[in-house]
Amino acid sequence: MDFILGERDKMVQAAAKEYAQKAVLPLAAEIDRTAEFPLELAREMGAMGYYGLAYPAECGGTGGGYLAYALVVEQISRASMTAGAIVAVSILSAESIYRFGTDRQKRDFLVPLASGEMLGCFCFTEPATGSDxxxxxxxxxxxxxxxVIEGQKNFIALSPAADIATVFAKDEDGKVSAYIVPASAPGFVLREPCETLGLRGLGASVVYLDGVRVPRENLLGSPGSGYETLLEAISVERVGVSAQGVGVSQAALDLSVEYAKQRCAYGRPIAEMPxxxxxxxxxxxxxxxxxxxxxxxASLRDQGLDIRNESSVAKLYCSQMAVEVTRxxxxxxxxxxxxxSMPVERLYRDAKMTEVYVGVSEIQRAIIARHLLRQ
Incomplete structure (x- = not known):
């Protein structure tokens, strides 16, 4: 077991850190204040290859792997967790098509998603459910x-800028299937934004699907396989949320060390107080x-292993850790x-979101317990 990053991963990490501090950090407070989706920044991160880190060149990616994805999300999240979440969430549609798409779907949708030419949103959550x-x-x-798809989706991140959507719906047999839907399709309607405590600017919005027509060839995977698609994609995105928790915690620690050295009480820096x-x-x-x-x-995923349980463990711990560290x-x-006016306040709000989105902590505990009891 090797805990030392390889040279390529170190280069990816260093480049992402430099980019985050120079290009993302100066925008972080304004993104949070306005809660507007940072479209130009999202496009820039796509052009840098951050949406295709996990995928091979023939799929439009950079071939860095899932560990590189985690490293980049962590560094971007140190500067702005919203920006880090854009990179993290972008993998949902890409992973779904990479694992279950046809050759045509990979050519028409995955390649532009991974290369940053397109952005995808993931439409599963509804008013009555986020997990079931x-x-x-x-x-x-x-x-x-x-x-023809009819329904409503809630809290759909990236939707204001999305070119395509991975939409989950029940067919006439009551089975859940996934469909690739162009966001420009008639009847795909972006409604009101969802104002949230943290991750402001992620573009979470209500989406209406009002008689949206989807051709047969845009069915993703086989009929009724939507839940399997969801589980695979979500397991990878939980790695991203875990990395976000680490990134926001590192930012909080850095600020705390600096403040403790400068702030004085009783005639000495508070850093000297036990x-x-x-x-x-x-x-x-x-x-x-x-x-x-x-x-x-992330490394387990790079080895081709199933990480549904491991990603739940990582998300549960890292999200709770992020809340405690920022507290x-x-x-x-x-x-x-x-x-x-102080960034710590923003970090604290953002950290809380890691316990809630992509499956609340209670859901992660249920997944972990089921896996444990099946052994």
């Missing part, structure tokens, strides 16, 4: 030479454990940490 496929109300009915030192030590210890858990899970950062900063 049995509760999906969206319907796909066969008419003529294709499907209580502050304990907080800093606890922060770094938890963060390092989360980092290597995220890296290991400790707030304690180090005291009242200043609660101010909107």
């Amino acid at each position: 496929p049995r509760a999906i109300a969206t319907r796909a009915v066969w008419q003529g030479d294709g499907y 209580t502050i030192q304990w907080l800093l030590a606890e922060m770094v210890s938890r963060m390092e454990a989360g980092r290597w858990l995220a890296y290991r899970t 400790m950062a707030m304690q180090v900063h005291g009242s200043y940490g609660t101010m909107k």
Whole structure:
């Protein structure tokens, strides 16, 4: 077992860190303040190859692998977790098509997604469900030479800028299937944005599907295989959320160390106080454990292994860790940490989102427990 990154991964990590600090960090506060989707930044990250890190060149990717994906998401999230989430979420449609798409679908959709020419959104969550496929109300009915989709999706990230959508709907037999839907299709309607506590600017919105026609060849995988598609894609995206948790925690730690050295109380820097030192030590210890858990899970995927359970373990731990580490950062900063003008306040709100999106912590615990009890 090798815990040392290879030279290529180190180069990817270093380049992403430099890019994040120079190009992303200056935009972070404004993205959070306005909650507007950073379209130009999203396009720039696509042009840099960040949406195709996990995929081979013939699929439009860079061939870096899933570990490279985690490394980049972590570094971008240190500067802006919203920007890191754009990279992380972009893998959902790409992974679905890579694993289950036809050669034509890979050529027409995966290549432009991985190369950054297109952006995809993932339409599963509905008003009544975010995890249970049995509760999906969206319907796909066969008419003529294709499907007609009717329904509503909620909290659809990247949707304001998406070129295509991976839409999950029940067929006439009540089975869930996945469909590739152009966002420009008549009846694909972007409605109101979902104002959230953190990850502001991710573009989470309500999407209506009002009689959207989809040709037969845009069925992704076999009929009724939608849940399998979902599980595969989500397992990879959980790696991304884990990396986001590590990135936002590293940012909180960096700010806390700097503040503790500069802030004085009772005639000395607060960094010399045992209580502050304990907080800093606890922060770094938890963060390092989360980092290597995220890296290991990505590495397992690079080996072609199933990571459905491992990614749930990583997301559960890293999301809880991120909330705790940013909370400790707030304690180090005291009242200043609660101010909107200070980045720690944003990091704290963003960290909370890792416990909620891509499956709440309670769902991760249920997945882990089921896996454990089946052994």
